[in-house]
Amino acid sequence: MIENLIDGPLWYLSLAVFSLGVLWQLAAILFASRKPDLSVARGSAGSSAIKTVFSRFLPHREMRARIGIQYIAGYLFHLGLFALLFFAAPHVLFLEENLLGFGWTPMPHWAFIVSAQAAFLGLIILWLRRLMNPATRLISTRDDHIAALLTFVVMLTGCLALLEEFTALRLLHRFTVELWLIYFPFSTLMHAFTFVPSRAFTGAWFGRRGVDA
């Protein structure tokens, strides 16, 4: 009963909410009206946009000493999550069978586990930093915490289901993934899609005005 719901309608609903929501959000950003920029262009918007997309992968020079742990944890979490999301054998198989119809070579099992460990450590440290640092604690909204919690729960249930033998554990993981997908378009989780256009926009804006961003 619950199995049919989670594997069937709820999965399609969450997929629909996720894809339509993401498209709608991106369209809203794309078609948002902007004020005409009246300033005199002092630099190239295009090259600055591209430069900013990449330059923001590294911390600003002045910040480097102070936010080391945040950067390391950030990369651990995001790279680990990306690797295990798209290159773990059970995920590749799932995508092939349920969504795409084609698959690709997955990571070996040990690499899957190591990336999961990196993601766990990263997320725990990042979340703790959010709570421990007074500044980040102040600017954190409820949305940030829900997003972190949901992602953590998805990862945890995935970790619990690692043996891939118990249906109940698989369903638990899948259910939390569906919740995560439904929550995704309406939250800060959207940064997975918006981080590139956001950086590019800032870069272009500052580039035109000749600000070294």
Place this chain on the structure above:
Amino acid sequence: MARMKFYCDAERCIECNACVTACKNEHEIPWGVNRRRVVTIKDGEAGERSLSVACMHCSDAPCATVCPVDCFYTTGDGIVLHDKDICIGCGYCFYACPFGAPQFPEEAAFASRGKMDKCTFCAGGPEEDHSSDETRKYGRNRLSEGKLPLCAEMCSTKALLSGDADVISDIYRKRVINRGASAFNWGVSFDNAKIKG
């Protein structure tokens, strides 16, 4: 009720490994899993002996004692079986078993070992007899067809015997008697067994 046992006669085992092969073939056991193995001790030396060993279906099995999820049970025939729906693949039974009977499909860093597999005395598992689930998880169920384990049935020298403990020990006792007075001077002919001087 019968009490099922395996006996292996070290005087007869010729290390042909047919029992191992027969078992793998009968139950379609994957690579890396061997429910039965033949161990040779003092290989190439005087006193070399071989013994075929698998789950000995202990009356008080240490695997069942140590299993953290209590997945083992003993059938009315004295066969120790386990429920793969309960097993979590922790490997404790492998550490506890004196004979190294429990087998795991995978043993790699961080790898889930997968569910334990071991000799079932060709008696399947807790599922319904001859169901596809039973065959998939535990292999053939010969016992319910009135047949004994294939390894012993096809042993060419009849070193490996299986069946009711009483019957087996009778057969065995006869063998020992026929070997003459060498029961306590095993492997030596009667004349030489006499201690001189």
Place this chain on the structure above:
Amino acid sequence: MKIQTLLLLLCMMLPQFSQADGPPKKQTYPEGLLSLNPGGELWSDIRQRGDSVLDGTSQVKGVDSGILINASGVEWANFRVNELTTYSSIALAAVFVLIFLFFLIRGKVGIEGGLSGRMVKRFTDYERIVHWTLAVVFLFLAITGLILLLGRPLLIPLFGKEVFSLLASASKESHNLVGPLFLVSLLMMLFSFVRRNIYEKGDLTWLLKGGGFIGDGHVSGGFFNMGEKTWYWIVILIGLVVSVTGLILVMPIFGQGRIIMEIVHVIHVICALALIVVSIGHMYMGSVGTEGTLEGMKTGYVDINWADAHHDRWGKECHEKDLIISAEEYDKLVGTSSVNEADGSKTT
């Protein structure tokens, strides 16, 4: 009893029912005989009764596949099921009872003169992140580990085998995955706190006075007192043992045999239990047990009166270096909601 049954069973494998515990090794035999009792010798070798472990050969390649009988497995299984589960349950129950009794007798350890509201910085953000990372990972591992250790006697009667099997599988998989993170956070803990945890003069006095719990009054202490330092070294040293043994158990790829695994498992469990038991005391002392302590790990600041009471030498240092901040400044730094209003009124 169990061993005897097994022994009997094993005897049946062999051509005669030898009762010999192994023949004398350096006996000269009569002419023409290799041994007086070849069957007995074979049996003795198989049972690993000799000095060295007899390793046979087998066409089935695998760890320990050449060993016919590993008798230590039964001992290990019985030790785990009888001694380990029993004594660990007793230890866990005892520590809770002790803490409750301690709470009844001592109550919450307060500070003479109460809290002043003036604060002093004790831990940086990084140090608190390290502490809580280790705490989260440790708690998770402790709970999943205890489920696996005590689940069969305690939880199967409650949930039944099917449900407990789910729980145990989840515990085992996550315990194995999260385990190595304990080592990582332990190393972070080692490097960030080691300098202040080296024993120094005055620590012995603290110990002799029982940490202030014998008799009245607080005992002199530096940034960390003797008790905290000892807890730190317990965490680091026993934690390292638990981590290394855990890694040996989770990576059966270096050909470690069953005997090694059994010994390593016992060490892992005993050390982990020691950590759990002491950590419960630590959690109590850090939160309910003493007034104003949790503040240090929550916000990074502690009350100056707390510092003077528990760590007088460090407190003195804070007074001398003028590191004390007012309650208002503390509110602003820690970022409670009142700051927003205060800031808002300033800017508008």
